Each structure stands twice: as structure tokens, then as C-alpha cells.
Amino acid sequence: MCHSQQAFFRLIHQECCSWNSQIIQYVRDGNLRDALSLYKDIRYKISVHPDASTYVCLLKACAKLKDLDMGQQLSEDIFATRLLETDTYIASSLVNMYAKCNSLGKAQEVFDKLFTHDVVSWTALMSGYVECGHGEEALNCFERLQQEGVSPNPYTYLCGLKACSGLRDTDKGRHLHGEIVEKGWERVDVLGNILVDLYSKFGKLSSARSVFDWLQSPDVVSWTALIGGYAEKGDAEEALALLQEMEGNGIVPNSHTCVCSLKVCANMGATTKGQEIHSHICTMGLETQLLVGSALVNMYGKCGFLSEAQYVFNDILDRDSVLWTALIGGYAEHGYGEEVLYYYEQMLVKSYDSNPITLICALKACGSTGAINAGHNLHSEILKKGLENEFFIGNSLVCMYADCYLFETAEVVICKLSLRDVVAWNTLLTGYVDFGCNEQALECFERMQYDFLSLDPVSCVGALKACGWLGNATIGQDIHIRILKIGFEMDLIVGSTLVDMYMKCGLFAEALEVFDTLTSHDVVSWTALITGYVYCGHGDEALFVFERMLHECACVNAVTFVSSLRACAHIRAIVKGREMHAMVVKRGLEGEPFVGSSLVDMYTKCGMLSEAHDVYLKLQVADHISGTALTSGYIEQGCGEKALDCLQELQDKGVLMNVVALGCGLKACGLLGALVKGQQMHADLIMRGYEEDPLIGLTLVAMYAKCASMREAQDTFDKLAITDMVLWNVLIAGYAQIAESEDVTLHFATMLQKGICPDSATFVHILNSCSDVGLIDIGQMFFLLLSHEYASIVIPDHYTCIIDIFGRVGRIERALAIIQDMPFHPQAVLWHIVLGACQRNKDVDLGRHAFKHAAILNHNDTAAYVLMSNLYADSSSKVLGC
Template sequence: MADRMKQGTRYKAQERMRVRKHAAHWKIVEDAQRRFDQIAEPDVVSWTSVISAYAKQGHGKEALRLFGQMQQMGVKPDKITFISILNAFTNPAALTEAKVMHARIIESKFDSDVAVGNALLKMYCKCGSLEDVRRAFDNMPTRNVVSWTSLIAAYAQHGMLNVAVQLLEQMSEEGAKPNFVTFISIFNALGSQCSLADVKLLHSHVANSGLESDIVVVNALINLYGKCGGLKESRDLFDRTTERNAVSWNTMIAVYAQHGLAQLALDLFTLMEQENMKPDKITFVNVLNVCASAEALAIGRQIHARIIQSGFESDVVVATSLIKMYAKCRSLEDARKVFDKIPESDVIAWSAIIAAYTQQGQGLSALKLFEEMQRQHVKPNEITFVALLDACASFSGLAEGKLIHSYLLKYGYESDLFVINSLINMYSKCGCMDDACKIFEGMPKRNLVSWNVMIAGYSQSGQTKSALLLFEHMQREGFKPDKYTYVSIFDACANLAFLPDGKAIHSRIGSFKDDLNPEVGNALLNMYGKCGNIDEALNIFVRMFERDVVAWTSMISAYSQHGHGQFAIQLFAQMQEVGIELNDITIASILSGCSHSGLVDEGSHYFDSFSKRFHKLMTPVCYGSMVDLLGRAGHLAEAENLVCTMPFHPNVVIWMTLLASCRAFGDMERGKRAAKHILELDPQNSAAYVVLSDVHAAVCQ
């Protein structure tokens, strides 16, 4: 699910721009078609103009149809026509048609023209055929820097950086000096697929080409160093650059943000303003993302004030980032205020505020926002439906989830992987694994997230056998498990009956075996701990390079559950020594360990200490553990007093804990009072009658 959420975050940032571009593209095409239709006898220039408009805006089939009509009308294409029509072939599925068009170009004797040759190289690059790119390049009688750049970028795109670098050197030897486009093409093709050493090698070629002072190339290098983990190199290059522009600052801030270095990113933003470099909206979006990831509400509000001063508050992109920041910082009221001030909220803004309500556990309010969105005639998109399905899942709203299911069918999202994975998750969270399975089996195409969501659904619903069968099926289908798969499958095996299956899967992990991933390690700890295999749990714990509060708490809980209270206490002391902040589950585990081991004095000491220092973390479960501790030790009066004075209403579980202790020690009167409270909260609770009957029988003997 985490992959899905990450994918959703990236998509939100791009969707608004995509929608605007789509509208702009259609306007260009419509204008070109309208002008063309007004010409009585269009010549080759007119035909080429309209063909070019369709091809460039991604309407390849229509461009090819017009190209065919042009020839039927007896108009002979020229080299500009061929260059234009080559833009219609943009993916591997179009490779066969692309080769047919290439043959027609050869027949028309335009294949020797360098501009046509470059267009062919570009076309084969888009179709993903490195072999055809190289063949077309080798057949060119004349080449220029554009030709070399296309070939080099193609090799870089296929991960063959060594060949790309050799071609850079060969290019220079043949007198075609690389320019900034050459290097930007390589950087874009590589993305984050290269190592730090690779980036340094490319940097040296940039320097040798005399482009180290070109700000566009420098900014791209700063970004590439950051993507490959070279934070020091990225910052050193940034600091050495004397003519920095807004893109330079934005890139360096984004690099820090991508690596979770919130304070460094915020310090850089402060320095940017001190050097009188005016932030633009991209700067503010990057900094708001930093505040969101660090949950830095106070700083986020300061940035908001600067946004208002800079006049960007009404910008939908910036406002949407503000909504996301406030939502992540759990300030829903501020998020709503920002949303209400947007002059014209688009689908991205609506989706962001719906997601904000969902994240804060207000799923019903999120659904009401969707109703308002429809009244405003804003058409929902993929992100909207994912947020709505997550809202239904958050409160097990099956009826509401089915309604959203009908809406996504209405709007044509039944084949969208992103949406359908969320739909499966919704049904599984609502306890309808049959519906989830039906949707999963009907999917024409699945990705790893699809399998993970189904396995997690079976795991969470206690259907371990189904989870294991699906895990094996997934691998037979060629999908390699990732950390999310392993977390779900180990959680499913966290009971004694399925421990052998869990151990067998553990032995096959492979890439996680030597360097345990924190999430996988925590799931293994939980599995072995719950199944009583303390030695193996400890072995996992010791081998983990990163131990968060979940790892420490899982190990403490394992000791506690199996009567090793003293070991749990010792481990808790070590946890405090290394500076790990405890949570409510840690507290409950310590108190539970004291209870199961009869450590009354130690438990009372910790309870008093926790109540004073961490009162906000004291949940009903923590109080229930203390009631159990006192009750097991026979301190029934203290236990009852604690139940009656706790800062929230005792639930059925707490009263049942007290009643069980009353049965163990034959305290009839106190048992009656506990049973009365249970039956007030749950009149159908038969267990209360049974325990009370046992207490009465014990007293009468």
C-alpha cells in the first residue's frame, strides 16, 4: 500500500499540469483543423501543417489518416511532411508501422537528408529500438551534433552508459562538439539508474567540453548527483556555482527534501532569501513538501505567510501543496481554510482536501465533500477515487464503498490499475474478501501492488492459507515479492500453526537476508515473538542495522507475552539509553510483562512514572494492563479504584479483566459490581454471567 500511496503523491503533483496541457493540445489541433478546412485546394504546406499539429499533440492515428488522404489527393509529401509524420510513432507498439514509413522515405530519396535522418533517430528512440537507432545512424551519410546526441541518449536510456561515454569521445574526435542538449539528454535518459562514479565521469566530460559554467547543465548535474546519493557533491557544485538562478536553489532544496533532510532544506530556503533570490511557486511547493514530511507545522505556517506576501496563495498548485502540508501536520482546520480561499478549485485541489479528511479519520466528511464537488460540476479523476475508496476503508463503510464503486464505473475507471487496487483494498478492509477476490481475478492486468493488496487483505482477515496460496501463485506468475509482500505474509504467519510456513519463506528471502529491511525485520520479530520463538526473534533483532520503536517494542512484547518480564525491563532500559522514544504500545508491553511475571512493585513503579511523564500516551490498553497486574496479585481494591479513577470511561475489556481477578480470588461483591458495569455496556455479554456464576459458586463452596 505504501507503493500505491507513493505513486499517488507523485501523480497528484503532475495531474493538474497534464489536464491543462491536454486542453491546450486540443485547442492547437482544433485551430489547425479549422484553418485547413477553410482552404479550397490545400497544397503540401497546408497538408503538412495539419498533419504536424495532430502528430505533435499525440494524435498519431489521425495524423496517419490525413497523410493517406493527402496522397490520395495526389499531393506529394516533401521532407518536412516526412519529418512531421515521424512524430506520430511514439511507442514500441508502433515500431512496425514506423519501419514501413522509413521504407517510404527511402523510396522518396529523402533518407540522405540530415534533418530527416535525425527525425528517424528520434522516432526509433521513442519506439525503444536501440538496434534500429544504431542502424539508421550508421547509414547516415552526414551527421551533426543532433545525430550524435540522439544516438548517445538512446544508449544511456538502455542503461549502456559505458557505450554512451565512448560515443561522446568518438563524437569529439569526429569534430562534432557536444553541447548542453547532448548532456541534458544523457542525464534525462539515465534518471537515477547510474552510480555516483558514473555521475562523476559524466561531470568530467562536461568540464572537458567547456560546459561547466552552463547553468542548465550545472542544475541538471546537481539534480543527478542528488538522485545518486551524492549529497556532498551536489552541495559542493551548488556552492561553486556563482551564477545561480531560481532553478539552482529549487533543485538543491528538492535534493535535500528527497533524502528527508528537512532542516538542511529549510536552512537553504532561508539562505536563498538572505541572498535576495526571490522564491517562485516551485520553491514554495518544494519547501511545503519538506514541512509536510517533517510534520513541521510551525515552520509550515511561516512559509504560508511568505506565500501570501509573494502573492501565490491563490495559485492552485501552491494552495494544493498547502492543503497537503496542513493535512500531514494534522491541522485539518488550516487545510480547509486554504481550500475555501481558492478562487476556482480544480480536481486536484478537491482530491487533496478529500484526501486530507480521509487521513485525519474523517471518512464521512470526505464523502460529503465529494457530493459538494459533484454539485460544483468538477469531474473526479483517479486521485479522487483513490482518496474516496480510502475514506470508505477507514471506517469500514461498505455501503458507501459500493456507491463509490458505481461512480468509478460511470466515469470509466474500471480498468485503471491505480483505482482498482484501491477498490480491492476497500473491500478487504470492509471484510468482503469474496468481492475483493472477484475484482482481482477479473483484472486483465495486475501489478505487484495488486498482489500485495490481496495478500494483505487475506492476512488482516485471518485467512492465512489463502494468503500463502496467493503468495506462491504470485511468484509463479513472475512477480518478485518486495518488502510489503513479506510484511503481509509474515503477519499472516504470526501464529503457531503457520510458523513452519513463515520460517520456510524467511529462508527464501534472499535480498533481505544479510541486511534486514526495517519493515521486514519488524514483521519477522512480530511473527517469531508471537509464536514463542524468542531466540529467533532475538537473532533477528540483533542483526537489524536499523531498529526503530516498533522493533524495540516487538522484542519487549515477545519477552512480556511469554513470562520474561525481567528481560523485557532490561531491554526497555537499553531502549531508553540509545534514545528511542517509546509509544503507547511500548508502555502496554512493559506493564503486561510485569503482570505476566508477577512483578507488582516494578509494574507499579513504571505505571506511576509513565503516568507523570507520558500521560498523553496512556491509553485504555495501558490502564487495562495495570488492572490485570494488580488483579493477578490479589490487590483487588487497588485494581477497582484504578478502574473507577482512570481519565476515561472504562471499556468492557477492562471491567472483564477485573471480574476475572474477582473470580480467581472469590471476591463476590466486587465481582457483582464489575459484572453490572459490563452488562450496562454490553447487555448481551454472556461471558459476564458465566464469570459471575463461577464467582458465586466459589464463594458457596
């Protein structure tokens, strides 16, 4: 070779060395594309091949970039140089490159072509299988390398343990751990960390802790793995204790530690610790990382600090679906349905796709807000995604439709589910019961049997509640028998519901028998017994049970007090009511809306309006329930103006009036004869769409009738779709009140023509009205009709009315004749009416007769003595000419 040729090749060699160094430096600095571009220049311009170390770096660059095309080009060049035959690192790097580029077939093909399989190439192939989620193939490789006599190194075991973790293969993991211990590698950091992580994920926390304690110097990875294990197991307190211990040892948490710790805080509701971690995150500048930001939003959301969650969310500009899900989930968990739907819509507008969790949250929000149109849209989206048969999605759809009272649609969804489980049916059954469709609930319960579904406590509780509301003891007893066969009778909730069912059906002995067989009596079972007695009108028995409950030291909750206060209200037990009030105050429950409202109701029912008002003023939040209770009390005591003032006060506080509150307002207007105010309320009801509500319709007719505005009463009556006997009674009484005898007769006849039979109240209304305005002929006509045609519904009040009619017009002898012939034993009130009539007519002889009979009934009858005394006084004045 001539001197000039030698100089040329020497120059090329020097240049190649320079290029090799430059490529390696590019890779080390992370300039991967520059390294590959320089290689192309070398390869295609002067056709010179780099050395082995350069190829290794280039293959690493392709692996990181997942550039399979360039990797294949390198593979062809490497095979052409025959370096695979002599350099195992190139071979391993080539296998690794194909694996990282998800081309496992090529990786296996290259591996199979190698002349020798050493631990490096085996480990590279295993690593590829693990990273692509093929744990079983990775473990097969591990067994084959041992069979070929290759000794695994720590990184081989690392891949094997990762495979075990992915497969959740505890036994294989323990086996590999045993081999690691035999080789004395248990304190190698990478192996110790993966073992801690492996056992933590399996929930084997004692093993994880044992490995952790063996580590010479646990790093942030091992600490985070152990904290995560306790967090997953639900032992949040230990997880936070480990976090504090880690910080005490001077280990600085990384982003993964923070994420794991924030999950713990979220589950515990440990907002203070979460805020400390947030501060640390800000110090490290990690708050805008998606993973960390999502964990912060999730923590604040679950802890109810939604403004803070929103603040963190707003600071992260580069968002993903996980972050959106965390925010939406926080609002959903705390019942902010409208916000859930708003942010769900925003998520879609920003082109982020929904996922099962956001769909479930949105469906829940539709159910709670009654947003049925949005619910239909979600259903369509679910069908497009093919998610309708997903367990939680399907059940959430059923729940959404049930919450919106679209029970038929909910049932259609259930029938289309590929797997109809008990949860979906329970959702529908509970919806029926909550909406008062108890017969449909029982039909649903029976259909569950046809689907061969195993009943659970929720199913039994729903069906028993339906039986209780229907008063259907027969079906209730059948369900009780099934419960005994299944073995649910010892379940406290089921047992308490059985007690409640039997009480509502009036089967007190059976209820007490179930109560006595319960293994323990908690507040729910005691309250069921009390509530049952109250429901059936047995206030004394309810209070007796309440005393027993206190004696046995059972914890009394707000629901117990509500039921017991109702018992006091029912039997006007003011002393006992005041005692309960003291207990309520002692337990700090006076501000609870339902307890406070029950106290107001109890005092008003007992006629203690000032005390009711005092309780009302102390309520933390005055709502329509407490306001209605106080208003009703004022109305019962004839204080119409105070009733209207109370309602006005509620409206001034921004409380939206419901149907019951508005009905009270109308009653107050009727009581006062406040026609203009009543008309204003009527206009408000029309605007709210309440005019056709049966209760409101009845109250409106009664209000107009009491205000003597029968034209408006009649107009309102005519607009109602359904007119029952009570409504007819009110209208007829209104006409009788203004002495419109023809209208009374006409409407009574019309009522009969429409097939509506009068009841006792119908005749009481008519006779009372006749008495008030002195319509003796009409009154007598209706009394005769009642006596001959409707004798089965005659009650003493009818005789009181007709005697009062005759007494007012001075026909006292006729009144006495009716008393003589009446089928009931005359009460003192009848003789008082006769005495009053005798006083007006100065008839001492008949007065003495009436007084004699009143005294026989009660010789201490003060009213009779006063009336007789007044009669004597008036007669003396007449004799004296005064």
C-alpha cells in the first residue's frame, strides 16, 4: 500500500473515531435524533460502520424513541458486520430495542439467532416481555435460562419479580424471593424495592415490612411502596405514620410518594395533612404535574374542600381525562349534581373523552337533579361506546331512571342487561318504595324470584317496607318466612324493618316478638317500634317504649326524638314533650331541622304557641317544614294573622314555599276572610303550576267559600280534574254558609248524580251551615234524608246540628222530641244547646227539664249551672218588667 493510501485510511479512521465519540455523546446528552442523523451521514456518505459501543448507544436511542424503522436498519447493518457473533451486548441491545418497540416477535427471532444465550440477552428478552405485559412468557424465559445452566443476575430476578407482580402470582414471587435470599441478594436495593412493592400489592404487609426492615438504607422508592401497600389495605393511619417516619429520616418524598400520600389523606379525610403535602409539592414545583395535580384535586374533592380542588384544577393548563374525572368525582361525592353536569359538558367540549367513572358520576347527577334529557343523552353515549352491559354502568342507568321516576324505562334497561344481578333489581325496587309505588315494588320483588336471583338484605328490606305501607300483613309474613329460611333474621336492619312492617300492619304482638328475638337492640330497632306505635295512633305505648329505651341505655338519635315528639303531639303530652326538649338541648340536636320542626309541631299541637315560636327562632336554618308546623299551629288556634306573618317571614328569608306551606297560607286567608291576599296567593300558585294539585285545589275552594266568594270557589272547583267527596263537602258547605239553599240542594243532587255518595261529614257541613243561618226547612229536609236513606252513617254530631237548628228558631219542644227518639245516649252538649235556647226564649219550665238531665250526666256541670242561672236572671227581669 502506498504512502498516500495509508494516509487516507488513517484520516478515515481518525474521523470514524471522532464520529463514534460524537454519537455516543449525543445519546448521553439525550439528543437522540441528532445521534441517529449523524449515523445516517456516516453510513450513506462514506459507508463506514461504527464500532460496537456506538451501535449499543444507537439501539438505545431507537428503543427510547420507539423508532422501529431505524432500529430495523441498524439491525441489518449489525448483521452485515457479524458483530452479533462476537459481542453479546450488541445482541442484548438489539433484543431490547425490538422489545421496547413492541415488536416481541422480532426480539424473539433475533434472540433465537444468537450463537450463545447469556444472562444479559435472556434478561433483555424477559424485560421486553414484562414491559409489554406478557408476564407468563417472561417467567417461561426465566425457567428456560435456568434449565440451560445460565445463572440469573439481580436484574434477571428484577424482571421475574415484575412479571409476578403483573400476574399477581404470590407463590412464584415467594419462590423467587427464596432464591434471592439463598444468593444473599436480599439487600440489593433494586431487589429489595421490588419485593416491598410486590408484597404490598399482594396485601402481604407483614412480608413487605420484613423485607423493608432488612434493607440497609431504604430509599424513597421502598418507602413509597410500603406506604402504598398500607394505603391499598385501608390502613390509612399506618400509612401516614410511615410518611412521617420517612420524613423524620431525612428522605425527601418524590412525586409518587406525594400521590400515594394524598390518596391516603383523601380516604381518611385528613385535610390538614393533605395541605401539608400540598405545601411540600409546591416547594418542589410539582403542583402542575398531571399525576400530582389529579391527586390533589381528588384529595380536596373527597374531603369536601371543593373550592380548593377547583383552584388546583384551574392552575393546571395541560389537562387530561384523569384530572377532569377527579374534579367531577369530588362534586358528585358531595351531591353537587348541577356542577357535575356542567363540568362533564365542559370536559366533552374541550375534546376530552368520557370514561366509566365520569359517566357514572354524570348519571348520578342526572338522577339527583331530575335532568332527564341529559340522562337520555348519556344513555345514548353509553350505547355508542358499548358500555351498557358494564356492571356499574348498567346499574347506574337503572338508578338514574328510577330517581327520575321513569320506572318502566329502568325496567327495560334491566331486561337488556346481559347479567341481571340483584343490585339492579334492588335499585328499581327501592325506587318504587321511595316513590310510594308499593304494589309495583312487590311485583318487582316477585320478578326477582323468577330470575332465580338470591335475595339479599336490601331486597328484603325494600319488600317489607312496601308491605308496611300497604298494610299487607299476609305478604309480609310470607317474606318473613323466606327471611327465616335464608337466615337474615339476625340482621339488625332486616329485623328492624320486620318490626316496622308488623307495627304498620297493626300486628303489635308479632312486632314485639321479632323485636325480642333480635340478638341486640340498637337505635334503629327501638325507633322502629316507637315509630310503628305513632303511625297507628298509639302515642301512650310509643312513649312507654321510649322510656324503656332510655332505661336500657340505648343511644337515642334524631329520628327517635322526631317519632317520640310526634307521640307527645298526638296525645297532647306537654310535660313529657318538655322533658324531651331538655334532652334534645342536652344532646345538641335542637338545631337539627327535623328535630326542631318536630318540637315546633309538638308545642303547637299542645297549644303552646309562644314556646313553639321560641324553638322556631332558635333553629339554625328555618325551612318550610318548621315554618309550616308553626303556621299550622297558629291556624288551629285561630291566629290567622300570625300564620300569615310567619309565612311572610319565611319568604323574606328566601325559603321557597312548597305545596303544604302555601296550603297553610290559604287556610289562614280563609280564617281571616282575607280575600285579596288569598287571590294573590292563588295567582302565585298558578305561576308555579300548582293549581291542579288536589290538595291545593281543595284548599282554594275552601278559602274562597269561607271568604263568601262562591263564584271563584265554583270556578276553581270546575277546573279540577278530579272532584272527590271531601271537595264536594267543602263546596256545599260554602253555599250553605251564605244561605244559598237552592245551590246547596242543587250541588248535593249533582254529587249524587256523579255517583259520589255523601258521608257523615257531608251532612255535618250542611246541617251546621243551616244552623248558622237559620235554614230550618232545608236543615230538616236533609236530616230526614239522612235518617231514612243514610241511616248507617248517622253520628251524634248530626243530632247536635238539628237540635241546634230547632233551638235557634225557638222550636224547643221539637228539639226535645228528637232527643227523646235519638238512637244515641244524649251527651251534655245537647242539654246545653236546649238550655241556651230556653234562655233566649225565657222558657223556665223546659229549661228546668234540660238542666235536670244535664245534672244527671254530671252533677258538677259548671256550664249547665251558668246557663240555668242566666235563664232565671233573664226570667226575673221579664217578670219585673226590666
